[in-house]
Amino acid sequence: xxxxxxxxxxxxxxxxxxxxxxxxxALLHREITDVQRSVDTLQTEVIDQxxxxxxxxxxxxxxxxxxxxxxxxxxxxxxxxxxIEALHxxxxxxxxxxxxxxxxxAGARTMGAGGAMLPPVSTVPTGDGGAGPxxxxxxxxxxxxxxxxxxxxxxxxxxxxxxYEDYMRGNYDLAADGxxxxxxxxxxxxxxxxxxxxxxxxxxxQEKPQEALDTFTKVLEDYPTSDKAAAAQxxxxxxxxxxxxxxQGVVNLQYVVYEHPGxxxxxxxxxxxKSLGLTIR
Numbered sequence: 001x002x003x004x005x006x007x008x009x010x011x012x013x014x015x016x017x018x019x020x021x022x023x024x025x026a027l028l029h030r031e032i033t034d035v036q037r038s039v040d041t042l043q044t045e046v047i048d049q050x051x052x053x054x055x056x057x058x059x060x061x062x063x064x065x066x067x068x069x070x071x072x073x074x075x076x077x078x079x080x081x082x083x084i085e086a087l088h089x090x091x092x093x094x095x096x097x098x099x100x101x102x103x104x105x106a107g108a109r110t111m112g113a114g115g116a117m118l119p120p121v122s123t124v125p126t127g128d129g130g131a132g133p134x135x136x137x138x139x140x141x142x143x144x145x146x147x148x149x150x151x152x153x154x155x156x157x158x159x160x161x162x163x164y165e166d167y168m169r170g171n172y173d174l175a176a177d178g179x180x181x182x183x184x185x186x187x188x189x190x191x192x193x194x195x196x197x198x199x200x201x202x203x204x205x206q207e208k209p210q211e212a213l214d215t216f217t218k219v220l221e222d223y224p225t226s227d228k229a230a231a232a233q234x235x236x237x238x239x240x241x242x243x244x245x246x247x248q249g250v251v252n253l254q255y256v257v258y259e260h261p262g263x264x265x266x267x268x269x270x271x272x273x274k275s276l277g278l279t280i281r
Contacts, residue, residue, distance in 0.1 A: 156186045160195060167198055176202040193223035197232055209239050230260035234269055246276070254280065 154162070163178025179195040179202070186192060200215035216232040216239075223229065237252030256269035257280050273280055 156182065156189060156191070159185070160191050163195070164198065167202060170205075172202040172205050193219060193226035193228050196222065197226075197228040200232065200235065204235065204239065209243050213239055230256055230263045230265035233260070234265040237269060238272070241272070250276065250278065 159178060159182045163175050163182060166172075166178055167175035176199050179199045182195045183192055183199075196215065196219050200212045200219065203209075203212035203215055213236060216236050219226060219232040220229055226232075233252055233256045237249045237256065239249075240246075240252060241249035250273065253269040253273050256263075257266050257273070260266050270280055
């Protein structure tokens, strides 16, 4: 009887142990499954973070590229602005020159209507019966005779125009005298600074560099706001270079670039400096 009870007890214990082992196995399987899912989720998150970093790098590259593009665009806009300002300055200078030319042409037409136009260079009989070219003195005398016959002394426009025509003909001595006469009689007109400037050009054409330098310096001193100031400064620089004084030449050319930006004279000065190995923005 005792054996029977013992056998029943052992069978119950075995059944209980078997039952407990099955439940543990099922629980362990579920835990393993949960761990695997967690691993898969972590792998997915790692991949997503890698993609995110790649996107961030791409966005940063695009941002840097945009910044560089904006900087280039800003430089181009600034360069275009400088060109526009230079064109405006050049246009203004050209307009002033055209106005002066128009005034001179108007004066020439007025003189032509009054019968006082200077004759072109031609030949006139000489004392020995031959023909010779009309010289500077002959032209000046013809102009003076025409003025006298018209019943009055030559006015400022006539004197200036006559001197300018002498300069264009290459009669530099007579042209300088004419411009000097203009300055003596009318030192404060709109053309006084021009007359002084052309005297300097006459000296330069005659290979008289020191006289030319003194005259162009006087233009800058007596007429600092003249529309011939840039040209006078440029001529000083070029004459100094011609005389072999590169230091003074460079200084005057640099002054043209810095003090008269946007003018044709500034462009010429910059080109001359470039030919000397100097670059100025």
